[in-house]
Amino acid sequence: MEKPLTQHIVPGRPPLSLKEYEQVGGYQSVRKVLKEMTPAEVQTLVKDSNLRGRGGAGFNTGLKWSFVPMGDDVPRPKYLVANADEMEPGTFKDRLLLEGNPHQLIEGMIVASYAIQADISYVFLRFAYKLAAQEITKAINEAYEAGYLGKNILGSGYSLEMHLHTGVGRYMCGEETALLNALEGKRANPRAKPPFPQVSGLYGKPTIVNNVETLCCLPHIVNNGAEWFKGLSRNKSEDAGTKLYGVSGKVNKPGCWELPMGVTVRELLEEYAGGMKNGYKFRGALPGGASTDFLVEEHLDVKMDYNSVAAVGSRMGTGTMIVLDDQTCPVGFVQNLQHFFAQESCGFCTPCREGLPWVEKVLGSIDNGTGKQTDLNILDFHTKYLGPGNTFCALAPGAMEPLQSALKYFREDFERHIHEQRCPWRS
Amino acid sequence: MLTQEEIHQIEHEISLVPSKKAACIEALKVVQQHRGWVSDEDLKDTAVLLDMSPDELDSVATFYNLIFRRQVGRNVILLCDSISCWVMGYEGLREHLMQKLSIKYGETTPDGRFTLLPNVCLGTCDCAPALMVGNDLYQNVTPEQLDDILSKYN
Secondary structure (H helix, E strand, C coil), X not given: CCCCCCCCCCCCCCCCCHHHHHHCCCCHHHHHHHHHCCHHHHHHHHHHXXXXXXXXXXXXXXXXXXXXXXXXXXXXXXXXXXXXXXXXXXXXXXXXXXXXXXXXXXXXXXXXXXXXXXCXXXXXXXXXXXXXXXXXXXXXXXXXXXXXXXXCHHHXXXXXXXXXXXXXXXXXXXXXXXXXXXXXXXXXXXXXXXXXXXXXXXXXXXXXXXXXHHHXXXXXXXXXXXXXXXXXXXXXXXXXXXXXXXEECCECCCEXXXXXXXXXXXXXXXXXXXXXXXXCCEEEEEECECCCCCEXXXXXXXXXXXXXXXXXCCCCCCCEEEEEECCCCHHHHHHHHHHHHHHHCCCXXXXXXXXXXXXXXXXXXXXXXXXCHHHHHHHHHHHHHCCCCCCCCCHHHHHHHHHHHHHHHCHHHHHHHHHHCCCCCCC | CCCHHHHHHHHHHHHCCCCHHHHXXXXXXXXHHHHCCCCHHHHHHHHHHCCCCHHHXXXXXXXXXXXXXXXXXXXXXXEECCHHHHHCCHHHHHHHHXXXXXXXXXXXXXXXXXXXXXXXXXXXXHHCCCXXXXXXXXXXXXXXXXXXXXHCCC
C-alpha cells in the first residue's frame, strides 16, 4: 500500500533535513515544473488528478486555482497561503505532516505558487504547534539557502518569498477569508464572497489558500502523474489519492493513518483503531471533526470519501473521526461542541452570535435536568434557522450538523433527560 | 514605556508588511513576549508606533484569546476542553488543577506562578486528554501526573 505523504515520517524521529529529503527524491517536482511545465500545464495536471481540498470542503484544487487571473497584466503581488491553522476539534492530521516532513509542505507550496505565479507565500500556523513552528522555520531557511526559495529559483526566472506566520488563537482563522483578515492584522471576521480570494484576497490581491495536506499531495502528483494519483484510492471510490484519517475517543488504538481514499468507517474503527475499548460500545461518530453530522451503526460500511459520506447526509470533513461510546452522554457530547462553537463565533452576524449561546444554554438545562419538552422545539428551530444561507459564513451551519443529527439519532436520550429530570449517565 | 529593543522589533515587523496597521498583531506579540501580557499603557505606546488609535488596536487585541490584556502568571496552563478531551475525561484534570492551585479559570495563583485557562482543541486528540504549560505539550495526562508536571515550573 503506497503512502506517499507519510513515507518519510517516523514518529519520534526528527524530520528529514533538506539534504536527506533530496536524497529520497525531494524537490524533484520543483525542478520538473520549473524546467518542463508551464503554469497552465501544472493547473491542468492537478485538475485532472481530481485532488480535492483536504481542509474539509473537498473542492477540486486545480479548479480553485483556475480562477486566479494569469498573465502579465494582472494585479501583483499574488499570494499563496498554506492553511496550517488546524483547529477543528477532533482534528490532528496536519500536525503529523507539519512536524514530520516540513520540506514536503514547502515543496508543495512552491509547486502551487508556480502554478498560479504567486510572488509571496505564507504558512499560517496555529499557536499551539510549537514544534512545527521550529521545524518549518528551519526548513524554510534551508530551502532559501539551497536556492529553492528567493529570487530566480534554480535559474528559472521564477521568484518566490516564503514566510511563517504564527497565530494568536481563534477557530475563525481557519475560514479562508477570516484567515486573510488575520494575516492583514485585523479581527478575524469572514469577508463577503464574491469577490473570491482568487481575485481579491490578501491586501486585495489574487490569493489562493490551500490546506496543508492538499499542498503535500502536489509533489507526488507532479512526479507520478494524474492517473497514478487516481489509482491510489480504493476501487470505485470517486475520489483520488490517499487520505490522512484519524480516530479519537474510547477506542483501543487512537491514531492517524495515511490510507487509500475510500476505506470504510468499519475498517478505520476496527482494523486501524483496534475496535472499542473493553466494556464500551459504539454508538456513533462524527466522521470529520466537530462540524460534521453523526454517522451511526447503519453507516459502518460507508466509504470515507467526499461523495459517499455526503450521500448518507454527513460530510467527510477533515477525515478525523470522533467516536461517541455508550457510556458517554450524547447530550453532554453535543453541549461540549456547542459551547465550543458559541465561544468561537466571531460575533459579526446576529444569528450566529445570538443563536449559538442560546443553543448551548438550552442543551445545558436539558443536561442538568431542568429541560422542558418545548426545548426540543427550540433546538429543532435553530438547526433550520442557523442552517446554510442564514449566516455570514459556515461556522453556525457547521455547528448545527452534529446537533441536527444527534436530535435525529439520539432523540430518545434527549427525551429521557427531560422526563427523568436528570442525566441518566451521571447518576 | 516600550524598550528600545521592543521598538526595534516592532519597526522590523512594520518593514515586512504593506502598511503599519498590518503589523499590529505581530507588534502585540512582541510586547507580550517581553512582558508576558499587554497592559493599557503598553497598548497605547504600541498604537502610536502603528498609527492606530488605542481603541482600534484594542479591538484587535481583544479578539484574539492568546493576546493577554490582563496580567498572567509566569506559566500559563492551557487545558484543552474540546470534544475528544471531554470524552477522555479532561474534567478530572480541571478539578485537580483548580483544587491544587486554588484558582478558577482565568485566575492566577497569588505567587504569580500559574494562570489557568481553558483552551480549544490542541490538535493531539489521539493522545487525549492534553494540556500545555507555556510552550510544552503534555499528552495522555492523568490527574496523578499533574503534580509532577507542575513541579517543573517555577
